Each structure stands twice: as C-alpha cells, then as structure tokens.
Amino acid sequence: MRRSVGDLDRRGRAWYVDKAVAGLVFIGGISAIVFIIGIFVFITREGWTFVFGTLDFGEFFTSIEWRPTSENDPTYGALALIAGTASVTGLAMLVAVPFSLGAAIFIAEFATGRTREALKVLVELLAAIPSVVWGFIGLAIMNPLIIDLFDVPIGLGVLNSGIILGLMAAPIMTTIAEDALKAVPDGYREAAEAMGATKWQVIRQVVLPAGKNGLMAAVLLGVGRGFGETMAVLMASGHSINLPTSPFDSVRALTATIAAELGDAPRGMEHYQALFTLGIFLFIVTFCINLAADIAVRGVRKG
C-alpha cells in the first residue's frame, strides 16, 4: 500500500507550537542586544544636536568651568567632573582592590566548610545594600566621623565618598575574583602540592598566575562600578566643582552632576542636551571597561 505524502507529514499542532516558541524565546534572547542599542540610540537622540553643534570638544575635556545655567555665557567644561569621578574612583580602588583580592584569596583558598559559606553569604549581602543607603551612611555616619578624626570643617569629599565607594565595589570584586580563583583547575594545585609546595607557595606561584586574567576582570568591573555609581557619590562627595588637591576636598562626579541637574533642565534646552552628552560619555567609557573585562576573562578560558 502506498502512503501519501500527507500521511508522512507529522507536523501537528505540537510542531507549530514548538516553532512559535522557538521564535518567541529567540526574540527574548536578542532583547538584551536591542536594549543596549536602544539605550545608546535614545540618549544620543536627546543629546546629538548639542554634541555636533554647540559642544567644543577642547573646552569639554580641558576646562573646569561647568556653568550650564549661566545667562549670557554658559560653559560646558567637564574636566573638573572627570577629575572628581577619577579621584573618588581612584581612592575607592586603593581601598578596595587589596582588600577584595585578599578576601577572595582567603575565601577561595584558605577558608573551608561553614566559614567559607558564611563569608560568601556576608559578602553577597554586602553587595545588596542600595546605593542611596550608602549615601545616607556617608552623610549621617562618616561625615561627623571624619570631622572629628581629622579636625576638618566638612567631612564630605574625596575621602568620604572614596571609602563609601570602596566598600560598595569590594563585594563585587571579591565575588568575581573568587570565581576566577575557583576556575583554576584543581589539577594545577595538586601537581604543585605533590612537589612539596606549601599552600602559600601554591597560591603565589600557581593559582595567582593562572587566574590573573580573571582577577584583572574583577578589578576592571570594580572600576566600572565605581565610575558609574551615582547616588552614594552625589550624597557623600560634597558636590562642589573642584580640582581636588587633598582627600578632604569636596568634588563633583559626572554621574552626580546628571542626577542633580536633570530635574532643573527643561527638555530640549542646551543644558538638558549637555547632561545627555555626559551620559553618552559615561556610556562609552563603561562600555569599553566592560568589553576589556570580557576580553580578559575570555583569555582565561582559552588558557
């Protein structure tokens, strides 16, 4: 008996549903790409007339005069804002990098069993504290503490926001660095231990070199986090335009400037567009940092 083509065709309802779902989840999958492009498109859409019109790139990167609300002569020099962000992030990294790498080594290599689990949970909870609460801590707890300890008139500035930012970035760096150390195959450690190496020798001469790209990615992501942090820096940095010369100087960060001024800048005005320009700048820099971290991690996987 001959079968017709129709009998062999098993494309029932289930088959079509399957195809439809495959299409739907694919849309979900590429949504992340769509959103990233969307972010760039929409912030550029609001800011581009300024970027390609009024903006003087020389002034933007070399002038410290950020006076967007000046009646007759508004100026848009972002140097002081860039210096503010850089000084706060720099101090934060000075505090956070050694401590997070140390903590990551301790958690990944020395701690065992319950201690390890408990420390990991604590670090995870640390990472969950919202940035506005950190800002509040900077204002309400750190500010009087710094005034008392160092006998300065105001405790808001590079030191305060740097320490706060360091505490915020540390748990993230610790988690990623610990993952990077755990990704080093146990065979490496066992081989070194079999040669009679002590635990510290194994860590210093085998684990750290093998995991160094992952550690670098951890530091980069920490830098990215510090660079993009908004509320805590806005509240703890003092928010005055300044090229900082001492840790007690008050500074203003790029992110904080947007947060503080966007509410008062009418849509379509130069000031509003200038704030979106800062946003485009922030987006591009963090994109590069994340890309660099991604490339660093991929290096590990190939090795």
Added chain:
Amino acid sequence: MFAASALNERNRRVEGIYKALFGLMTVLLVVPVLIILGVLIAKGGPAVSFEFLFTPPTDQGRQGGILMPLIGTIWLVVVALIASVPIGVAAAIYLSEYAPENWLTRLINLAIINLAGVPSIVHALFGVGAFVVFFEFGISILAASLTLAIMTLPVVIVATRESLQAVPMAFREACWNMGATRWQTIRKVVLPNAISGILTGVILEVSRSAGETAPIMFTGAVTFLPFLPTGVLEPTMAMSLHLFTISNSVPNMPDEIKYGTALVLISMVLIMNAASIAFRVYLRGKKKW
C-alpha cells in the same frame, strides 16, 4: 621519621602569616558593614513602628510616617517584575536551550554584561529619552518600572540560565526519545525542575529594584505626593528617593525619621536577599541528582 627542616619550618611560618593577613582583610571588609547595620538599628529601630509604616508623611516628611513611599515602591517593583520576568525567562531559555555557540550568542552575553554594567544614571537618561518623552508615558510608574525592568533584566537572565543549565542533559534526552518536541520537553521537564532556581532570581530582582534610586528619580518617582497612585500612568513616591530627599534636601529633618526610613529600606532589601540565599541553600540540599 621525617623531621621538619629549617626551610620547611620557615615556609610554614610564611604560610601562617599570609593566611592570617588575608583572613584579617576579609574580616575588615565585613566588619564595617556590621557596625553600620548596628548603628542603623540602634538609631532607627525606636522610630519604626506599625504606625510609622502606615502613616502618610507630612510637613515634607518631617512628621508622620512612610506610607506613600512604601506603597509606591511596591507599585514600582511589581510593574517592573511583570515586564522583566517574561522577557528575562525567555532570554534565559533561549541561551540555555536553543543558542548555538556563535557570534550572536557571544554578542547577547556581552549585551547582558553591559546592561548590568551601564551606570544607573545612564539607565535613567534612557528612561527619560525613551519612555517619558518618546513613548509619551510622562513621569509615571510605567516609565519608571520599565526603566527598572531593563536595568535588572540581567539578574533574572543570569539566575534563570544557571538553574536551567543545572538540569541534567539526560532528563532532556529521555524526553526527546519519547518523541516530545523541544518546547514540550522544556515545559514538562526542564522548567518544573528549574522553577525554584528561577524564583530565587526573581526574589533577587525584587531586592535590587526596591533599592534603586537613580533610574526612577526622573522617570516616575517624585519627592512628595499627598496621595497614593491609582494607576500606572501616575507618578508616585518611592522609599529610595524619599530617603534621598529627607537626608539630602530637607532641612531640620528629625534624625529618627531619617534613620528609621533607612532602616526600613535596608531591611526590605536585605530580608529579600537573605530569603533568596536561604532558598538557594535549601534547594541545593534537596537536589535529587
């Protein structure tokens, strides 16, 4: 017998020193936070009461409680979840069950890392440019929640992808061999086995969205509002922005209200987070494979 040589002794001492050093660093990382939590509880605890939670703020927040911001945050989080969970789970299903190893998948992963890494204030600018202005939602819960949803999407995607990938391949193969389609397998075998892991991711997202300030402050949250929102196209107060306003912009703010608000916000976030972690640990213990 092996006697420890002088070199051996020295090595062991060095190891002990480093272990102590790194241990100390870990402790120093954790201790300030415990102190801070202690201070918040000590100074904010007395202010927090049933009445504080459910009384509207008056006199710019100097008196009364935190009813409007509290309910506003719940609105924002719920709408953000409705938007992001379906997209996040779909994305995770694609990445775990369908995606081939090619440039597109790599690009998707890079985009997810970037969504998580873009500064929150840039997300806010995007929310203003896209939802408030372009789609004309205005300053509304909808605009703020969609901004939050996109910002926290990576949390759901990463948690869901991990729990889907934890389901053993043999489960899927057994199902395929029975003649089930890919989707039937996912729905009847993979998702039921991963659902609790997905839930921990969702709880984590709730905790993240509840604490965010920057993305909502120009898209839907306002500093003061004497009534509760009745729909998603209205603006609202929110806990995080309220804490910012009363600690940064309102003069003569009584300390206990500031500390009390901070304590309620941090408790919401940490309790959610701890619940997610506890749930995860419990599931790990219960795993059948």
